[in-house]
Amino acid sequence: MQIGFIGLGSMGTAMALNLVKAGHEVLAWNRSEVSPDTIPGVRLLGSPQEAFQAEVVFTMLSDDVAIREVVVDAGLIRGARRGLIHVVTSTISVAFARELASLHEEAGLGYVSAPVLGRPNVAASGQLNILAAGKPETVAAIEPVFAPLSKKVWKLGVEPAQANAAKLAANMMIAMAIEAMVEGIALTESVGLDRADFFELILGTLFAGRAYESYSAQIAERRFEPGFKARLALKDMRLASALSEEAGRALPMLDVVRERLAGVVSAGLGEKDWSVMAEVPHRGDEAPSLHPRNVEHDA
DSSP states (O other): OEEEEEOOSHHHHHHHHHHHHTTOEEEEEOSSOOOGGGSTTOEEOSOHHHHTTSSEEEEOOSSHHHHIIIIITTTTTTTSOTTOEEEEOSOOOHHHHHHHHHHHHHHTOEEEEOOEEOOHHHHHTTOEEEEEBSOHHHHHHHHHHHGGGEEEEEEOOSSHHHHHHHHHHHHHHHHHHHHHHHHHHHHHHTTTOOHHHHHHHHHHTTOOSHHHHHHHHHHHHTOOOOSSBHHHHHHHHHHHHHHHHHHTOOOHHHHHHHHHHHHHHHTTOTTSBGGGGGGSOOTTSOOOOOOGGGGTTOO
């Protein structure tokens, strides 16, 4: 199948390469220049319009603003190949997902929201969890394309925004798990208990699970090279807050992690992994040392 791909960051590159390995013809465009050596087998395009002439096009851009600028404002939907299916794998707002669904419906194009769970190394191994929502026939048509990218495709409903809400909720809960660990070590380190010993305890008793296992190791080792950048996590928490306000639901734990991440970004650590939350206090707390020794493992 001929597949267009817009957005060749670390996640997008990994996904595009797996599509090539599966035998698809991948035509890709990125907002910044990309060396062909980094994406063997992918044909680089001169414009995003060309990507919308494929049978399926994936968009993996950073946020609502980027997609609006590259896709909507540039008229790519109106000028797309007839019968094209557009798969948006970015984490975007529910409001924008609804707008995109409407625009594609008006243009007679297929549209699927398919945000993913997994870091770049997971994407590279083709083991992403894909959260897919859209018309059943449209989702079914692109399932073979999802196969080389994913461990599992989770079909979450006929309204694309349902997948986006699930992704925001999942990221919110990971941030809350990180915050729980941060507050746990605040107590235990105050009496001299090493954080690694505390994490060994909780993982072996009460809190076994992928989020706790992965992020406790990073926090224990103060290893914050980005898997998911804190500035993008803050963006997602803001989108989750907007959805909670729309729903009329108060989510106090969300307010806490959003504030923590805002402090991280304000401290100039927005390019670090979001587990660097462990190094930045809430307002009113005593600030920990942010001496380079605390982030000596960073890239």
